[in-house]
Amino acid sequence: MSDAIAGSLYVVATPIGNLDDLSPRAVKVLGEVALVAAEDTRHSARLMRHLGLSPAMISLHDYNEAARVDQLIERLARGDDVALISDAGTPLISDPGYVLVREVREAGFRVIPIPGACALVTALCAAGLPTDRFRFHGFLPAKGSGRRARLETLGAATETLVFYESPHRIRDTLADIAALWPERRLVLGRELTKTFETFLDGKASELLQRMEHDPDQARGEFVVMVEGGAERDGAAIDLDAETLLRSLLAEGVGVKQAAAVAARVLGGAKKQWYAALQQIKDAE
Ligand code: SAM
Numbered sequence: 001m002s003d004a005i006a007g008s009l010y011v012v013a014t015p016i017g018n019l020d021d022l023s024p025r026a027v028k029v030l031g032e033v034a035l036v037a038a039e040d041t042r043h044s045a046r047l048m049r050h051l052g053l054s055p056a057m058i059s060l061h062d063y064n065e066a067a068r069v070d071q072l073i074e075r076l077a078r079g080d081d082v083a084l085i086s087d088a089g090t091p092l093i094s095d096p097g098y099v100l101v102r103e104v105r106e107a108g109f110r111v112i113p114i115p116g117a118c119a120l121v122t123a124l125c126a127a128g129l130p131t132d133r134f135r136f137h138g139f140l141p142a143k144g145s146g147r148r149a150r151l152e153t154l155g156a157a158t159e160t161l162v163f164y165e166s167p168h169r170i171r172d173t174l175a176d177i178a179a180l181w182p183e184r185r186l187v188l189g190r191e192l193t194k195t196f197e198t199f200l201d202g203k204a205s206e207l208l209q210r211m212e213h214d215p216d217q218a219r220g221e222f223v224v225m226v227e228g229g230a231e232r233d234g235a236a237i238d239l240d241a242e243t244l245l246r247s248l249l250a251e252g253v254g255v256k257q258a259a260a261v262a263a264r265v266l267g268g269a270k271k272q273w274y275a276a277l278q279q280i281k282d283a284e
Contacts, residue, residue, distance in 0.1 A: 007034070007076040009104045010083040011097065013090040013116030016221075017194035019050060021117045027051055029114055034080035037072060039087045039096060060084065062096045069103045076109045083114075090118040094138040094164050120162050123189030123223035126199060130228070133159040140165070140173060148176050153264075155180065158228040165222040171211060177226060178204035185227045191220040241266055245277055255281065 010029045015021040030036060031053050037060040038044035048054060060068050072082055086095035101111055124131050135154070140147045140163055154161055165173050170188075177186065186207060188200040200207055200217065211218040244265065248258035255277045262273035 005079050006109055007079050007081040008110040008112050009072070009076060009101070010081065010112050010114055011091050011101065012083045012085050012114040013118065014044075014047060014085050014088060016089045016117045016119050016122065016192060017197075019047070021193060022047075022051070023114070023116050026114045026116055027053075030055060030083055030085075032081065033083040035072075035075055036083045036085060037068065037100070038085050043087050044085060055083075060096055060100065065096050065099045069100055072100060073104060073107050073109070076104065076107075088117075088119075090116065093118055093120065117193065119164065119189070119192060119221070119223050122192045123187075123225060124160070124162065127187040127189060127225050128201075129160045129185070129187055129225050131160065133228075134162055134225075135159045136162045138164055140169075142169065144172060144176070147173065148180070151176055151180055156229055158231050160228055161226040163224040163226075165224050167219050167222070170218055170222050170224075171208060173224065174204045174208050174211075177224075178208060181226065181229075184229075187225045189223040189225065190217070192223065194220070196220065241276075242280075245273070245280055249277065249280060 010033060012026050012029055013023075014026070030048070030051065033055060036044070036048075036055045036057045038057055039059070039061055041057045041059050044057065048057075058068070058071075060072075075082055084091050084097050084100060086092075086097065089095070091097040092101065105111055120136050124134060135157055137150070137154070140150055163173070174186075177184070182203065182205065184203065186202065186204055188198075188207060190196070190198045190200070196216075196219075198217065200210060202210070241262070245258065245262060248261060249255075253261070255274060258277050259270045259274040262268075262277075263270045266273075
């Protein structure tokens with residue numbers, strides 16, 4: 001390591017559509033760093049040209065992130081400042097960068113966030129759904145069975161649920177939500193900050209109908225927001241674990257299946273519930 005003053009890693013948010021959303025601070029940082037690590041350097045070069053900048057760039061994707069870490073840490077050690085950007089919005093939010101940030105911090109260098117656009121916050125602040133508590137789940141699994149299983153695990157959540165979705169899967173996702181939670185209110189934030197920005201509001205089945213009548217509503221990029229499940233009263237959710245386990249056994253449910261039910265309802269590992277059930281059975 002040279003004795004140059006160590007560089008810093010700037011994590012810089014870029015626009016999700018409207019280029020005016022880039023902050024003056026972000027522009028200053030991008031103009032001053034020695035190197036910009038970007039997801040798609042060709043895509044980001046367009047933004048740099050728009051800003052009149054031509055920084056040195058290096059690609060950093062999910063699949064080469066681990067390999068890039070040493071290289072970038074070496075640059076920081078030499079005293080170079082580095083900026084991390086993604087194709088759009090805030091890096092690390094459903095985008096690469098987590099491994100790099102973790103390793104850079106562990107290596108003792110400064111990581112400086114430069115905040116800006118982020119699709120989930122942009123969508124939530126105009127949706128009119130509760131924002132005091134929300135759960136962001138990024139992209140749902142692409143396959144139908146995986147997607148439905150993931151949605152089912154979220155059924156009891158009382159917070160607003162937030163997902164990212166692509167135009168290829170938006171209808172399938174809405175159909176799954178319509179089947180699972182037919183009465184819940186959804187808000188779709190589409191093409192945020194862009195010319196065709198739209199907020200659609202309604203039950204999943206109603207939104208599907210809207211897309212049926214106007215296929216343009218299924219185009220572009222989406223943030224899907226779903227109202228949380230109803231708060232149940234304390235007595236209903238204060239389920240004591242032993243009562244549940246004993247009831248399952250009394251109803252003739254096998255230990256393996258009962259362990260799976262307990263893990264799903266109460267959380268924790270199936271193995272742990274299997275052992276507890278076995279103990280109850282042995283003591284009987
Ligand atoms: N890092 C980004 C952020 O800060 O929001 C998200 C990157 S993720 C790979 C891309 C997804 O974000 C899109 O598929 C879409 O779900 C959502 N997204 C990004 N820009 C959007 C926009 N302008 N309108 C609606 N959703 C958007």
